[in-house]
Amino acid sequence: MAFNDLLEDLDHSAGAQAAGIRRGYGGPPARTVSVRSGPARLRCASLLKPLYAWVAADHIDDAGRWRRHAEPAVVVSSNADTLSLWLSIGPRVLLDDLYRRTGVRWAQPGGDPSRFGSVEVAADEVAAAYAVFAQAAAAGDPVAATILDWMRQVAGEQAFGAREALGSPDAGVKCGWYGAPDETCLRTHAVAVLPRGGTRATVVVAMTALPYTGEHDRETYHARIAKGLPVESVHEGLAGALLRGLMSTTLSELGHRSR
Template structure:
């Protein structure tokens, strides 16, 4: 029997949060459909989930070569250094204003430290709306949006937490974000999937998770590994991978995409 959002949420540990959202829409025969489900906090820090949107908005403010030099690794391998190269040189307010102009979704930069691009707080339905706008812009002929979406198709399996397998589409555009800050007692693991469609039709699924991570010894090892630049995806997979895939699968099923 297929898993429901109720089933997934009923298994959450105390202190956990989970969001799911999806959009299917288009000018042609597609009937517009939206899905939203939330348990726990209504907004979560975005980790690296928004990097493709940052890249899209930054392009108009940089020469093409410099933009591509930083934007491609920011999306394809989730490079934090290259994301900062865009985020700080263009400016957080400018990038977020650019996203709002293109998508209708307005986010605010973190107030404590503007350099923390991953501390922007979002809801899953907002993320789905923004990525649907990116995808439709690409399909309508926006060359920058098309390039960014192409980079999302190149994101390696080691950074997708099985999202493409859930979608059942080998060339689905995917971006994930994962982090657990020192001031948090959760690990955040997020994903967005954009399915290839015909015409200007798009299907987008988003899952956001924040799983409790309260053992101080484990948290210290995690922070040490992050500081050394070591990968921590396996920790996020253990904490939230199954939940993330369940949320994506349920969303795509409710959208009629799988």
């Protein structure tokens, strides 16, 4: 399927992006692909949690404490544990460290500094940052390698079928899903790091922000969040097919071949 087939019928208020990068070491320049419909930047939801965990390790002397929060932040997308890292270290410190490591600069969201999921990003930026992270893991960074292994453990509805769409059962995956009360859309995002061997890396990112304006549906959605109940099925019904289509098309355009 072509990108145009996926995007041509999107509502005028929707946003969708996809990006991918495939690169190695000592070989040809990186191959990249990206596409966008709608806003240039979208709120990141939980897409960056593995990256936050990666840089947080350098700022927490107690490795056990770091792991107690970092592992559930990645494997089950725990917001409480992410906040423990985000606030104890500080958003500016984490984001500045990510810039230093990856060359990708993201800004602290305005207003409430606790809203780590309100950092605004573009899909190509996310792909570039995760490619650095993936190659660090492959080159022997033990923290990055541990986090990438946790990403391989993300399962069930929290993976949104990304591995199946990419034909890569061993891919590390992290998804993000949320719709804030001040938004008229639901955000559903995914990143996948595919195994390639050596220090090569292939990363695929898809991001969507689709209208969700029915008053009753929105009230029900936020009531479930307030009670701590899962809402992944809502995001799957609204955006799952588009998310997987963007990811599989991006991988195809990258020319990736399964090993």
